Amino acid sequence: MTDKNKKVYLINLITVILVFVFLTILMKLEVISNYYQGLLVFICINIIVASSLNLTVGFLGQLALGHAGFMAVGAYGAAMISIAMRDMALFPVLQLSISLIGGGMLAGIIGYLIGLPALRLRGDYLSIITLGFGEIIRVVINNLKITGGAQGLSGIPKIANFTNSYWITVIVITILFALTHSRQGRAILSIREDEIAAEAVGIDTTKYKAIGFTISAFFAGIGGGLFAHYLAYLDPGTFNFMKSVEIVVIVVLGGMGSLTGTIFAAIVLTILPEFLRQFADFRLLIYSFALILMMIFRPQGIFGTSEFSLNGFLSKPGFFRNRIGKGDSKGGKS
């Protein structure tokens, strides 16, 4: 790791800690009520699930429409592991970690199994087949005895709170960020840019697609697990096609291929409905309208594929001056 990289990580780490301390103080002072704490947890869950989908949609360039299915697998997997461990009196953090990783692995395995036939197909067919699998997962959960069927699964230990959700989100984002900037990440990106060209330079496209898809499912499972441990009750109806679409909306609005864009969009799209309570009926109407307008006028999303970088702000004290300077020099050249 170079010195510059170290500095970048350090700056981001400090910011993340500062944000956490700030939010925690606000909670202690009861500026943020219990209700809004719950909202913060949902923001974390949405960030995890949407950025995991961004790996498939944004970085791999394959529109998957069954992400709620993986979330469901993770949620039920983690919940059942947690219920089985209920009497062992473990530390909540340990119990949460084990069950989340277990749920995530289960989602990852299912994701891999689905990915094998699905990823041989391209474009539209892949979307459809993931949609089909998402529906199948929902129907299976709805009909199995072990998952509580249509009545839902209750009695899940409520051990997720803001603190652990926040740090899990930080870990997930860090891993995804590191992954997309690694050698494997570049291979995945090359598939998005041009699958045939990627194959021609010797990238095993099927393998990297499967890797991307599996990791994406894994993290969706973790997000689902967190969801289960926060609500303490699971209803199979939650994870329907509409849920998948909602996650896609977050990714698309934020920018396909931008993790910071996804974080931004997840925060906005989780908070916004709360402030638009009186227009609750119109929420999805506005969402879908925004989605259509976005595709027509700015198909790359708010952030496009670029990442918002804190380092860019801090390392250049004359950030804005430089900007103006750059603009001038460009004007001069032409």
Place this chain on the structure above:
Amino acid sequence: MVLIQQLINGLQVGSIYAVIALGYTMVYGIIKLINFAHGEVMMMGAYFAFIAASAGMPVWAVFAISMILSALMGVFIESVAYRPLRNAPRISALITAIGVSLFLQNLALVVFKADPKVMPTIIENQPIIFGSLRISNITIITFVVSVVFMILLTVFINKTKPGKAMRAVSEDKEAAMLMGINVNQTISLTFAIGSALAALGGILYGIAYTQVFPTLGLLPGLKAFVAAVLGGIGIIPGAMIGGFIMGFVETLTKAYISGSWSDAIVFGILIVVLSVKPTGILGKNIREKV
């Protein structure tokens, strides 16, 4: 006897799916877009019919009004939402289609509210009894109406000039343009016909299940899409075959296996078809050009 009864039920459901699948397949054939909003157009068609029937109009007027309004809606959707994206990446167009679908569904939710409306009986249900078989006249009407429209569509596409233009545009847009075909108009016409057929499916569905509700289009839409893929998307006879197969599979699984698993089996078939022969029953393999 039970089997024959179920097969007849399957024929009814299948003909509804086939009619809807035709619209999917025509639109996909011409602009290579999975029109996710198609199921919602069907739902709107059912609502238009509901309004017309509640106003006490005769049967033919109910069908005509609903199909014409839906056709106009389809043309409008295409020109507002899909036309600006015709040269955009496929993924953008697909997301737009999802957006349109969500928009229509929620529009219906806001305008017509979530509670199901009871469809007025525009056709009296009079079962015809053959021995121990009970065949509803609605089943026969559904089947006959859909087959008539399928024949009309086939004749239209194969024998008339606009039909020929449609086939030309789906083959090669640029070449068709050079031959003096108005591509935009042809695509609009395709959407108009597809949406009118979706509305027909919606009316028949509304009559068969005597209910209309905002999410009515979701599952039949998805199943009709599966039917279109099953038969080979972009191929018109394929959509008909696919629709009838889906209808039979669904009624038979509901009758002999389990009602709650039937959706999973339907999508399972889709996955098997896509993994074994992605181009569908009647599809041909097309090599990708670099």
